[in-house]
Amino acid sequence: MDIGAVNALPYDDFVNIFGNVVEKCPVISAAVWSRRPFANLAALEAAVSDFIDALPESGHEGILRCHPDLAGRDLQSGTLTRESRDEQAGAGLDALSSAEARTMGRLNDEYKRRFGFPFVICARLNDKENILRQLSERCANEPAEERARGMEEVKKICRLRLQGLVRTDAPNKL
Amino acid sequence: MDIGAVNALPYDDFVNIFGNVVEKCPVISAAVWSRRPFANLAALEAAVSDFIDALPESGHEGILRCHPDLAGRDLQSGTLTRESRDEQAGAGLDALSSAEARTMGRLNDEYKRRFGFPFVICARLNDKENILRQLSERCANEPAEERARGMEEVKKICRLRLQGLVRTDAPNKL
Numbered sequence: 001m002d003i004g005a006v007n008a009l010p011y012d013d014f015v016n017i018f019g020n021v022v023e024k025c026p027v028i029s030a031a032v033w034s035r036r037p038f039a040n041l042a043a044l045e046a047a048v049s050d051f052i053d054a055l056p057e058s059g060h061e062g063i064l065r066c067h068p069d070l071a072g073r074d075l076q077s078g079t080l081t082r083e084s085r086d087e088q089a090g091a092g093l094d095a096l097s098s099a100e101a102r103t104m105g106r107l108n109d110e111y112k113r114r115f116g117f118p119f120v121i122c123a124r125l126n127d128k129e130n131i132l133r134q135l136s137e138r139c140a141n142e143p144a145e146e147r148a149r150g151m152e153e154v155k156k157i158c159r160l161r162l163q164g165l166v167r168t169d170a171p172n173k174l
Numbered sequence: 175m176d177i178g179a180v181n182a183l184p185y186d187d188f189v190n191i192f193g194n195v196v197e198k199c200p201v202i203s204a205a206v207w208s209r210r211p212f213a214n215l216a217a218l219e220a221a222v223s224d225f226i227d228a229l230p231e232s233g234h235e236g237i238l239r240c241h242p243d244l245a246g247r248d249l250q251s252g253t254l255t256r257e258s259r260d261e262q263a264g265a266g267l268d269a270l271s272s273a274e275a276r277t278m279g280r281l282n283d284e285y286k287r288r289f290g291f292p293f294v295i296c297a298r299l300n301d302k303e304n305i306l307r308q309l310s311e312r313c314a315n316e317p318a319e320e321r322a323r324g325m326e327e328v329k330k331i332c333r334l335r336l337q338g339l340v341r342t343d344a345p346n347k348l
Contacts, residue, residue, distance in 0.1 A: 066189070
């Protein structure tokens with residue numbers, strides 16, 4: 001779909017299509033629909049980002065808390081969103097060795113206990129070794145640093161999900 | 175569950191239980207978890223309300239757009255959230271005559287075309303005749319008035335959903 005088709009969507013279709021560009025936060029895309037028309041994909045992405053930035057700290061924590069654990073219960077039980085499932089599988093998180101799975105579970109729990117939100121990382125830009133390493137390292141960060149880092153990752157995930165939904169290679173149309 | 179048990183919940187259990195007190199907006203309860211401990215149910219409700227009030231206008235429109243049409247496509251296809259299904263059924267919206275269903279469909283479409291968000295009303299405080307009458311009347315309101323009115327209804331729905339989840343009749347505990 002090109003940006004012209006995006007701008008022509010009624011809100012319910014827009015939310016159906018873009019509702020999960022921020023994991024389990026359809027209210028964000030539903031809010032951003034008010035900002036149409038978007039000049040291009042970058043403008044749509046900026047509208048999402050601006051809305052997120054304007055939220056209070058608790059809102060950022062809320063967004064992080066809507067994310068599943070990596071290689072966690074939702075992956076095991078098949079209750080991930082389609083987008084998360086594909087992203088986690090792409091990084092090899094659905095095929096961990098038992099030792100890797102144990103380490104991941106232990107570190108996820110440690111991270112959540114420390115910060116009160118889950119470890120969020122853009123799985124499509126990392127493989128499982130890298131994810132395990134960063135999870136281990138980031139457990140040592142300060143809460144404010146980690147909240148900000150998590151939100152950067154949310155935006156990377158959002159950018160890639162948007163790029164999967166909106167064509168940017170279309171020639172300019174009048 | 176009493177408020178002490180609520181305050182003891184880890185964030186993921188809290189979001190599982192309270193994630194739909196505002197329809198399809200788990201990010202709100204996920205954010206509000208940061209405000210624990212809650213002195214009582216009223217404090218939890220106030221935290222939700224405060225978070226909503228601090229959102230920009232587009233955020234309020236986004237919340238409204240996460241609500242399904244009354245007696246609409248989601249009810250027909252069985253894709254309502256459990257809470258919405260029970261509330262709509264309680265108001266008799268799952269048993270409209272064909273004439274009522276046609277009127278409801280036409281007015282829902284008119285409302286959405288005019289305002290860019292769906293008609294939201296607390297179905298548990300109204301029956302189908304009342305809902306149809308108010309839908310018809312509210313189509314004539316100004317957008318700002320109707321946005322504010324919709325948000326009042328969102329808060330009534332939230333209050334009743336919270337009351338269904340948290341016991342308030344427990345004696346004071348030390």
